[in-house]
Amino acid sequence: MSAFSSLLRTDVLVIGGGPAGLAAAIALRQRGVDVTVVEARPASIDKACGEGLMPEALTALERLGILLDARDGVPFRGIHFEDVKTRVEAVFPSRPGLGVRRLRLHERLRARAEEVGAHLLWETRCQLAGPQSALVNGEEIRFRVLVGADGQASQVRAWAGLDACRVDRVRYGFRRHYQIEPWTDRVEVHWAERGQLYITPVAEDCVCVAFVGREPMREDEPWQPHFPWVEERIGNAAECSVPRGALSATRVLREVERGSSVALLGDAAGSVDAVTGEGLAGCFQQAEALAAAVVSNDLEAYASTHRAISRLPHRMAALLLLMDRYPALQQRALQALAARPHLFEELLAVHVGERGLPRFALERGPQLCLGLLMASSY
Template sequence: MIDILVAGGGPAGLATAVHAALAGMEAVVVEPRAAPVDKACGEGIMPSGAQALRALGIAVTGHELRGIRYRDGGRTAEARFRERPGPGLGVRRTALHTALHRRALELGVRIVPGKVDVDGVRQGDDRVTAAGFTARWLIAADGLHSPLRRGLGLDVPVRAPRRYGLRRHYRIEPWSDFVEVHWSRHGEAYVTPLGDGLVGVAVLSRDRRPYEEHLTAFPQLAPMLRGRGAGLVRGAGPLRRRARSPLAGRVLLVGDAAGYVDALTGEGIALALATAGAAVGCLAAGDPRAYPARWAGLTRRHRLLTEALLYAARRPATARLIVPAACRVPSAFRAAVHVLQ
């Protein structure tokens, strides 16, 4: 019987397997897609996430990120990350996945093709069976639209306005070491420097329309990108997801499967790494019941700040005040960025 069966081989699932191997536990990852896996992602990793990758022995190349910059028309507000834990990282999703996949294999993790069928999950007093394996624990790292979360009856209906994300790469030299967030009344555009001659631009909005139409809402940005597109537009959403609990018997939910507010504050990868480590830590300590509280503590600041920004952004009267307020009270903007880093 193996220790941990991981459903999903994205960043959260692979990080779970790496944590398990480093803790002396046997882990198997079940993933239907061939590596490397690409998906719609802002591709910015906050400093805590970059630090977590280093702690796992994962080396990944990208563009160092020094802070966050908000832009709206002629107004600009920016906040640098603190010196510790260091800079963030702008990195292609495929490069991140390759590095995590390689590290897992180095540590002896088995990665097998296939997926965990919800109807095939059986829990007992001391084991769980799924996908032809018997394990002491099952980690659900199967993403935003987690079939396991739904199958376990953990999905909570979401009534807030639905938001969607679209991302495309552009062949242009990064002009900043900051993640730039361009605001408009239709949504936000995130510009992440990824390396020599490449940036990623992700658009978040409630409006479902073609990517190029979204860019017209950002007159400072759109002319710079015209004719420089590289690769396909990738999409994701609806973004908001809730789970009743990140623990159901012998199944623990990590990453987006455990719940997701929005990509607005850019912490998805950092939280995936943190919750993966917390889940394995609780299992290694023989205290799985501690995981929901650990999960809540790790994600609380992110959830509160993201909810507050979303509340302001979806109301025209307050949305247009976000960047001016950040300009007028730079200390508050810096404090918010430091909370998230």
């Protein structure tokens, strides 16, 4: 007998067993909903990312019953911006973030999903057969709601006719790990014309280095020529993982649900550029909103909440990507913030949702504009 032959029917069928799909399964089970997750890959899933969980991501995980601590990764107290001449940093207003290897995060999510009673089917093929049925390794399973959590190239999204985008931009990146003791308790974002280099402490003897830029890059493309000041810090430290590439997409869909039976989640439902570090926080918050909508049989409410969750990250990404696109603006912005570090602290509070962006713009916008005018490009 197969692992799923006794299922035959499930309230919710989730396609995709990454963080989004597992978070949805956990949130649904917390509300008593029967849920099955189908994933074609093995149970341990890695993905190229910066591996830094922002404070609001940790808070959302705690609501899902997952408490991460120093055994899972390395706390970081804030964010550090730096280019060849200027640096500025700030601490989070309430709680630290946590640098966590992606495989470790997936392991914790998978264990929690199993603990709450979700059905997890790994290395399993799924073919959608009708509005509320699918073939799982050739056997039919019926469901009430279908959730597409199958990533940026979502087949569920295409099947449901939800591919239409209002915004669709892509950048390119690679992630590496270096065996070296972290030298900072911040996530560092280094800026150059080629792109950004993100450095996150993830273990007592390991840092994650992610290189992201607008132009396509090769797996073996060195980041060192663009960031010589970082090369000096890492020195001859050995790489301790295989380089892994990924797209950093800005994608806003016109719709994330269809009727009362299909919803999209995580990257399948659109994505925000990695420059914000907010992708996973939004994913976990979406999972909670989706579970509430399924229970109330109101996927339109999920679509509304999804828009609200995505609004601030997309606005902050737009500001940061202007700096990526125009190096002279980036140089002036870092100078202005370095001269007025309280503005960077308040911007970080906006970024993590502890201060409103309109209020910041009204009260601090004139100071920031003056700083930009007084600064100079290199």
